[in-house]
Structures are given as structure tokens and as C-alpha cells.
Amino acid sequence: MSAIQPACLWVVATPIGHRDDLSARAIETLRAVAVIAAEDTRHSRPLLQHHNVATPLVALHEHNEREVVDAIVQRMQGGESVALISDAGTPLISDPGFRLVRAARAAGIRCIPVPGACAxxxxxxxxxxxxxxxxxxxxxxxxxxxxxxxxxxxxxxxxxxxxxxxxxxxxxxxxxxxxxxxxxxxxxxxxxxxxxxxxxxxxxxxxxxxxxxxxxxxxxxxxxxxxAGRGEEADAKLAEGRRIFAILREELPPAKAAKLAAAISGAPRKLLYQESGNGE
The missing domain is CATH 3.30.950.10 (Tetrapyrrole methylase, C-terminal domain)
Structure with missing residues (x-):
């Protein structure tokens, strides 16, 4: 890998379990940046120690992201490179980091992905x-x-x-x-x-x-x-369920009509019931 570029945000994927799934490029990046923004520094420290990464850590999580983003962006504007990691997997995928990436991009800072594990x-x-x-x-x-x-x-x-x-x-x-x-x-x-x-x-x-x-x-x-997504067979069952439900609904309460239509057609009872404008 080429030398770490200054004033960049490196978005680094970490393992979802097995420590050796951290890539060589990720290790080199984490060693070279000025600071690592981690979701939980206590959680990330053992992984980094396992790979001999001694870079300083700062916490960036859902409870403090709004407050610390400006300070991290200022560091990058001052010429420092920063890595963003989450507890496991690719940052921003059900993890914090969106505000930091957005703020960095708005400030004209280059954001570089270092891909890896994603559950x-x-x-x-x-x-x-x-x-x-x-x-x-x-x-x-x-x-x-x-x-x-x-x-x-x-x-x-x-x-x-x-x-x-x-x-x-x-x-x-x-x-x-x-x-x-x-x-x-x-x-x-x-x-x-x-x-x-x-x-x-x-x-x-x-x-x-x-x-x-x-x-x-x-x-x-x-x-x-x-x-699995709904397939053609499910579509056919639902269409038949709707047809039967419409007939039964003329004589029966919605819940009873939906139950019978579902039993006859194989369509989901709750879906038929809710489509009639009712809820459970």
C-alpha cells in the first residue's frame, strides 16, 4: 500500500468475529493514521493489540457522534489522517459513522474505504x-x-x-x-x-x-x-386469498373471513386482514 495520505478519512472494516479476518491493508492503514475513531475503544483495543497497532484511539459512538465530529474534522483539516472503525464489520452498516463521513465529505476531505467483513x-x-x-x-x-x-x-x-x-x-x-x-x-x-x-x-x-x-x-x-422474497407461487396464493376473502367478507366479519380465506388459499391471514383496513 502507498503511504497514508494526509487529511483523509479511512473507513476501515474490522472482523465480525475471527481476528485474522483483518486484512493486511487494514492493519497497515490503522498503524499509519494519526488517530483511530472507534465505536468502543475498550472493545477495539484487544483487536488492535493482537495486530500490533499502537495508534491512539478516540471514542465515536451513537451517544457522542454529534459532539465529536467537528473536532475530528478539524484534525483532518489540520493535515492529520483518521481511521474510522466500528466494533465489528464495516462502519455505518447498522453502526455509527454516518455523521462523520457526511461532515468530512462536506468539508472536502477525501473518504477512502478499506473493505472487509460485513455480516x-x-x-x-x-x-x-x-x-x-x-x-x-x-x-x-x-x-x-x-x-x-x-x-x-x-x-x-x-x-x-x-x-x-x-x-x-x-x-x-x-x-x-x-x-x-x-x-x-x-x-x-x-x-x-x-x-x-x-x-x-x-x-x-x-x-x-x-x-x-x-x-x-x-x-x-x-x-x-x-x-426469500415473495415468489410467483406466493403471489398466486395471495391473489386467490384476496378473491376468497372478498366473497366471504360479504357474509362474515373481517377476522373470520380472513381466517377462512387463509385456510383455503394458503395466503397469510394477517395480510388479508390488514388489507381489509383492520389491524391487530
Whole structure:
């Protein structure tokens, strides 16, 4: 790699688990910059020590980003080079750093990516689901009603969907996906990628939700959920479900009509019910 250029912001990807996934270029960059802006200095320090990186650290996280961005930009305007890292993976992908990159670009400072690990892309690469077109959704809302509402908005998405989820909500999120997307929708749970207890489970959502709900080990660690987009078969089921629901709705309450239409057609009951203008 050529010598570090002055007055640049280097956006450096770090490992999502295995320490040796830090690239040679990333190590050289982190050694050469004047300072490293890290999401959690306590978390990043062992990784940097493992690779003999002694560069000073400053904290830049979601709680202080607004306050420290100006100071970091001023350092770069003064000629210093700065590296931005997150706790794991590529900065800004469900991690802090957006305000710093935006401010640096607005100030005319060159921003240079040093690519590497990203949990979303790593999970997609081994999911065996269509990868030519996909949507990264990051974390779903933590509240159940808001989470289900967002999933309803995505129920008709034909592209592969990628989610991050925490250990204490993964079982609930998979159950909600099963209910909203349909029991037979293909999905993959990639857990603890590149770490000792890495697992990649691919099953229809009904089976995957049941598996995780009954296996506490699958509820530990960091999770990426990859869900197939709605296919032609699902479109046909939904169209038939809508047709049947419209007929039944003439004689039955919406909830009962949706339940029967879903049982007959295989279309998601909740989607039929909500499309009628009702909510749960």
C-alpha cells in the first residue's frame, strides 16, 4: 500500500468475529493514521493489540457522534489522517459513522474505504437464496406492534431480505416473520458468523421459528436472518386469498373471513386482514 495520505478519512472494516479476518491493508492503514475513531475503544483495543497497532484511539459512538465530529474534522483539516472503525464489520452498516463521513465529505476531505467483513454479506453468501437483488433492513423495531407493522410493509417484497437481530428478540422476530410472510417462506438464520459456535440454519419460517424457540443455544450471540422474497407461487396464493376473502367478507366479519380465506388459499391471514383496513 502507498503511504497514508494526509487529511483523509479511512473507513476501515474490522472482523465480525475471527481476528485474522483483518486484512493486511487494514492493519497497515490503522498503524499509519494519526488517530483511530472507534465505536468502543475498550472493545477495539484487544483487536488492535493482537495486530500490533499502537495508534491512539478516540471514542465515536451513537451517544457522542454529534459532539465529536467537528473536532475530528478539524484534525483532518489540520493535515492529520483518521481511521474510522466500528466494533465489528464495516462502519455505518447498522453502526455509527454516518455523521462523520457526511461532515468530512462536506468539508472536502477525501473518504477512502478499506473493505472487509460485513455480516449481512457474509450471511447472504452462504444462505443459498437469490443474491442478485436484495434488501438490507438492519434491525427491526424492538416493540412488537411496530415490528409487525414493518414486516407487513415488506410482505410483498420480491427481493431477498436481510435483517440483523439481537439474541433476546430473535425468537419473537422469527415467529412474527412466520405469521406475516407465511409458514413456507424460505429463510436462513446465520448465527455467530466466523466465531467458534457459528451455525447456519436454512428452513421454512415455520420450522426455523420452532427450532429457535426450542433451542436456547440458537438464541445466543449475534444473528443475521435472510428471508426469500415473495415468489410467483406466493403471489398466486395471495391473489386467490384476496378473491376468497372478498366473497366471504360479504357474509362474515373481517377476522373470520380472513381466517377462512387463509385456510383455503394458503395466503397469510394477517395480510388479508390488514388489507381489509383492520389491524391487530
Amino acid at each position: 449481512a454479506i457474509a450471511a447472504l453468501s452462504v444462505a443459498g437464496l437469490p443474491s442478485d437483488r436484495f434488501v438490507f433492513e438492519g434491525f427491526l423495531p424492538s416493540k412488537a406492534a411496530a415490528r409487525r407493522s414493518r414486516l407487513q410493509e415488506l410482505a410483498s417484497e420480491t427481493r431477498t431480505l436481510i435483517f440483523y437481530e439481537s439474541s433476546h428478540r430473535v425468537a419473537e422476530s422469527l415467529a412474527d416473520m412466520r405469521d406475516v410472510f407465511g409458514a413456507e417462506r424460505e429463510a436462513v438464520l446465520a448465527r455467530e458468523l466466523t466465531k467458534m459456535f457459528e451455525t447456519v440454519l436454512g428452513e421454512p419460517l415455520a420450522e426455523l421459528a420452532a427450532h429457535v424457540a426450542t433451542d436456547p443455544d440458537q438464541q445466543r450471540g449475534e444473528h443475521v436472518i435472510v428471508v
